[in-house]
Amino acid sequence: MGNLVQAELRKTTTTGLWWGLLIPTAVLALGWGLATGLLGQFFVDFASSSDVDEVSDFLGVTPDQWKISLFGMARAINISTIFPMIFGAMAISGEINRRTITTTFLTAQSRMHSMLAKMLVYVLWGAIYGLAIMLFLGIGVVLTSESGQLPDAGGWAMLTLVCVLSSILMTMFGVGVGALIPNVAGTIVLLLLYFLVIENVLHLVLAYLEVPAVIGFLPNGSINGLTGSVAVDLFLSSAGVVPTEIEDVLRAIAGAGGALDWWWSGLVFLAWSGIVFAGGWAVTQSKDIT
Amino acid sequence: MHDGSGLIAVQNLSKQFGSVTAVHNLSFTVSPGSVTGFLGPNGAGKTTTLRMLLGLVKPTSGTATINGRPFHQLGQPGRVVGAVLEAQGFHPARSARNHLRVYASAIGVPDAQADQVIGLVGLGTAADRKVGGFSLGMKQRLALATALLGDPQVLVLDEPANGLDPEGIAWLRTFLQSYARMGRTVLISSHLLAEVEQTVDQVVIISRGQTMFHGPLDRLRQSQQRRVLVQPSDINALASALRAEGVQAIEQLPDGRLAVSGVDSRQVADSALKAGVSIYGIQEEQVDLERLFFQLTSGQYAGQAPAPYQQQQQGGWA
Numbered sequence: 001m002g003n004l005v006q007a008e009l010r011k012t013t014t015t016g017l018w019w020g021l022l023i024p025t026a027v028l029a030l031g032w033g034l035a036t037g038l039l040g041q042f043f044v045d046f047a048s049s050s051d052v053d054e055v056s057d058f059l060g061v062t063p064d065q066w067k068i069s070l071f072g073m074a075r076a077i078n079i080s081t082i083f084p085m086i087f088g089a090m091a092i093s094g095e096i097n098r099r100t101i102t103t104t105f106l107t108a109q110s111r112m113h114s115m116l117a118k119m120l121v122y123v124l125w126g127a128i129y130g131l132a133i134m135l136f137l138g139i140g141v142v143l144t145s146e147s148g149q150l151p152d153a154g155g156w157a158m159l160t161l162v163c164v165l166s167s168i169l170m171t172m173f174g175v176g177v178g179a180l181i182p183n184v185a186g187t188i189v190l191l192l193l194y195f196l197v198i199e200n201v202l203h204l205v206l207a208y209l210e211v212p213a214v215i216g217f218l219p220n221g222s223i224n225g226l227t228g229s230v231a232v233d234l235f236l237s238s239a240g241v242v243p244t245e246i247e248d249v250l251r252a253i254a255g256a257g258g259a260l261d262w263w264w265s266g267l268v269f270l271a272w273s274g275i276v277f278a279g280g281w282a283v284t285q286s287k288d289i290t
Numbered sequence: 291m292h293d294g295s296g297l298i299a300v301q302n303l304s305k306q307f308g309s310v311t312a313v314h315n316l317s318f319t320v321s322p323g324s325v326t327g328f329l330g331p332n333g334a335g336k337t338t339t340l341r342m343l344l345g346l347v348k349p350t351s352g353t354a355t356i357n358g359r360p361f362h363q364l365g366q367p368g369r370v371v372g373a374v375l376e377a378q379g380f381h382p383a384r385s386a387r388n389h390l391r392v393y394a395s396a397i398g399v400p401d402a403q404a405d406q407v408i409g410l411v412g413l414g415t416a417a418d419r420k421v422g423g424f425s426l427g428m429k430q431r432l433a434l435a436t437a438l439l440g441d442p443q444v445l446v447l448d449e450p451a452n453g454l455d456p457e458g459i460a461w462l463r464t465f466l467q468s469y470a471r472m473g474r475t476v477l478i479s480s481h482l483l484a485e486v487e488q489t490v491d492q493v494v495i496i497s498r499g500q501t502m503f504h505g506p507l508d509r510l511r512q513s514q515q516r517r518v519l520v521q522p523s524d525i526n527a528l529a530s531a532l533r534a535e536g537v538q539a540i541e542q543l544p545d546g547r548l549a550v551s552g553v554d555s556r557q558v559a560d561s562a563l564k565a566g567v568s569i570y571g572i573q574e575e576q577v578d579l580e581r582l583f584f585q586l587t588s589g590q591y592a593g594q595a596p597a598p599y600q601q602q603q604q605g606g607w608a
């Protein structure tokens with residue numbers, strides 16, 4: 001198994017895809033980070049004007065102490081982890097497309113062995129992408145935010161943890177979908193459509209139908225819940241007593257509307273990844289490589 | 291685990307792709323120590339059979355084993371069997387050396403082995419170039435190098451001569467023969483008998499997914515008939531005379547000659563003399579293996595002859 005893991009690792013490092021996708025990931029995270037600080041600044045200036053004093057009364061602290069960067073950071077992580085997901089999606093579909101899957105299967109004890117080795121290597125890559133996202137996002141946020149809006153050390157650590165977790169889980173989900181739909185273009189289009197359009201529409205419908213709790217059990221809803229819930233929790237921990245209605249609004253802003261606790265969200269998404277991977281495994285196991 | 295015999299055994303193997311029967315009840319064995327040619331026209335089921343042997347395609351029925359085991363029970367398959375299936379299984383952006391190193395680690399052999407096989411197939415100077423820029427012949431060599439990484443006991447090659455230049459084919463021939471002489475098993479498929487005639491000792495000929503001939507190439511050679519091509523002054527008289535002597539295999543060729551099988555030229559000349567027919571030319575011909583191969587495999591996907599050219603009616607002045 002160690003041999004196969006090394007082989008899979010070499011496959012990823014001997015082509016340019018890893019940095020080809022890492023560059024836009026870093027740019028996106030940096031951009032979101034910068035925008036988060038700027039928008040936060042704009043919002044704080046607006047909120048500090050006397051007209052919206054009621055809101056600050058609700059939150060129990062003055063606007064310049066709101067850690068609103070947290071919301072932007074949660075959103076940034078959600079968006080940026082699309083790239084590691086695509087990287088994962090290419091793991092198996094790319095090999096089928098390039099026809100290298102033949103040699104891969106000829107040199108492995110079994111198809112299951114090579115798929116597991118792949119999964120391990122892509123978990124590692126998911127973590128690397130997650131750290132990169134956090135690094136560039138952090139740089140962007142720190143450059144443009146007032147120190148009062150930034151999380152404390154514990155907050156940074158927590159966000160880094162969920163960012164890396166989220167990135168790993170998204171990569172694993174991608175690997176599973178790539179095995180399930182062994183077609184590079186089909187896989188990527190489906191994933192982007194689903195994560196950027198389809199499920200967002202679904203969220204609106206579910207919210208309209210007044211069953212927002214379902215959202216937390218959907219793939220995008222649960223992975224957003226992982227980061228969003230942490231962001232809201234961190235925000236609330238420094239914001240004093242907040243009425244439930246405002247909390248719901250904050251959760252929606254963080255992209256975690258209807259979401260469960262962060263660790264529950266993580267488990268729900270892990271289950272989705274497991275289902276998709278099992279499906280991909282079943283397809284790959286019985287597939288005729290012609 | 292496998293028995294280390296180097297034996298390939300295909301038994302009652304069938305594969306159905308939807309309504310298409312690609313392989314139908316195929317049986318043959320391949321022994322170590324010789325190069326076996328796996329021959330048949332395009333679409334005869336060669337590639338499907340090899341892929342079933344290598345665990346890439348699941349048989350509808352029957353078994354295909356290497357060393358007494360199906361592929362997925364070989365343990366470390368890369369060390370038992372090496373295969374060249376297509377010259378396309380490369381990532382274009384990966385260098386040849388890196389391609390080999392990826393699979394060297396999968397098989398569990400040191401990187402030095404990758405450098406060794408790349409030199410062995412003559413790609414040493416191109417090792418650090420990206421495979422995307424390789425010619426078909428270079429890709430074939432790289433595919434062979436990949437197959438050799440695990441120093442396997444059994445070598446399976448699907449149309450390995452495709453894209454190789456004559457020099458490359460000659461090199462491959464020598465290489466495969468010496469590989470087999472080390473007591474290893476070599477199975478090589480082709481749709482052209484002539485291409486592998488000088489390489490193989492044994493042949494398995496299939497057509498329409500079924501075995502048509504299985505045995506030593508020499509036995510196939512011996513089964514072929516000689517024929518005599520003769521140009522007599524009177525075709526009908528000579529044909530009648532030969533028939534009177536019990537010779538039945540007489541055929542008239544388009545060029546006006548007679549082709550007589552199963553006799554030698556002396557007998558034909560004697561018959562002609564008795565019948566009072568002059569002979570303007572006589573020649574003995576060995577039916578070549580290709581023709582025999584064609585007879586064994588003809589019929590499948592036989593193309594039609596082009597329609598005769600219709601000369602246009604021309605309005606003449608004459």
